[in-house]
Amino acid sequence: MLDNPMDLDLRKLRYFVAVAERLHFGQAALALHVTQPALSRQVRQLERDLGVELFTRTSRNVTLTAAGEQFLDDAKTLLAAGQAVQDRVRRIGAGERTVTVGFMLGTDVTAAVNAFSARHPDVPLELVRIRWWNQQQPLLDRTVDIGFVRLPIDAEGLKVLPLYPERLSVVLPADHPLAGEAAIGISALAGEPILRYADADPDWAAVWNAEPSRGPAFHDMEELLGYIRAGRGVVLIPDPVAALFPRPDIAYVPVTDVPPGRVALAWDDTRPSSLVTDFVEAARTALRLGE
Structure with a gap:
């Protein structure tokens, strides 16, 4: 964890990914429709912000450092999440209802998703992968409306419904x-x-x-x-x-x-949503909770 937390600029992340995928500043600049010097300055500034070298540069080629390889995976995830938030806000602003469901690897979302879609066939539903180190954050920052999580989870600000055990x-x-x-x-x-x-x-x-x-x-x-x-x-x-x-x-x-692991549904109960309520009820019915 950084001692001095920083705000990551999504534009710099896009510039970094463009270079990292091509390993060529000139080609990345053409793809981004920016000048190569401007691109180089932004990537250098990102490296200064992070305090690490992301690329090894020589007169002949550009390669990713070990930190750069790890950051490429993380940057793609951050950009995808940022795009998902923007798309969702635009749809809501245009009056389109949608539900975004988070899930952890291996959690079984099929029954609940199908039961909800049967109730609301006109409501678009999106799935977003979440990880063990940030289960709570996507729920609180509105990246997802409701999530299939694995316990334990920091439940502050969340409603949690245990679903089923896992050996x-x-x-x-x-x-x-x-x-x-x-x-x-x-x-x-x-x-x-x-x-x-x-x-x-x-x-x-x-x-x-x-x-x-x-x-x-x-x-x-x-x-x-x-x-x-x-x-x-x-x-x-x-x-x-x-x-x-x-x-x-x-x-x-x-x-x-x-003890077995346990999967649960979690959602931000401070922002009432009829669609989230309906998803919870669909999950209860599909998984036969309370029977």
Whole structure:
């Protein structure tokens, strides 16, 4: 986390992405309809704002630094979120009703989404991916109207409706001694380096980082699987996430004596919306809550 928080300029992010995707300032300037010197100045200013070099520049070529590669993924996510907010505000301003639903990887939104759409076939519905380190923020800043989240979540300012549990499994290299077991207890992992969910808040870390977490931190499934294959650690994940990444070099073994994860719906209850209320009721009906 930066010691001195800064405001990221979306224009500078667009300039950075244009250069990063082409690795050529001249081509990026043509695509953006700006002069190359102006583009270079904006990218240099972004690097000064961040306090890191995003590109390695020589007289022959331009390449991304390690920080630049990570920032490219983050910048694309920020630009997509910014565009989604702008589009949504314009639609609302034009009188068009819409519902934006956030979801975490592996959460099952199908039943609730279909039930809502059956009630409101004329209402556009959009899906937006949210992550463990910012589950609350998209709900509070109106990027999404309602979200399928994984507990725990900072519920300040939010209404939270628990939906269903998820069994947890440990992710192991396929050649690990425990990889062939039908199920294990958490004590079998004693002494194993445990991977950490990067940038997680303390409540999330206390549940999902399976203390003590002595392994590297990961930001997504690609990093997680890379660390697992390299033998750098193990980690607990929900079974629905594991089902999305079947691999011959990875094993998922159920852990029998840890509490299951839990998926919930969350929304900002300080901004009443009949469509959000209807989505909640559609989810209750589709998932048979309260029966």
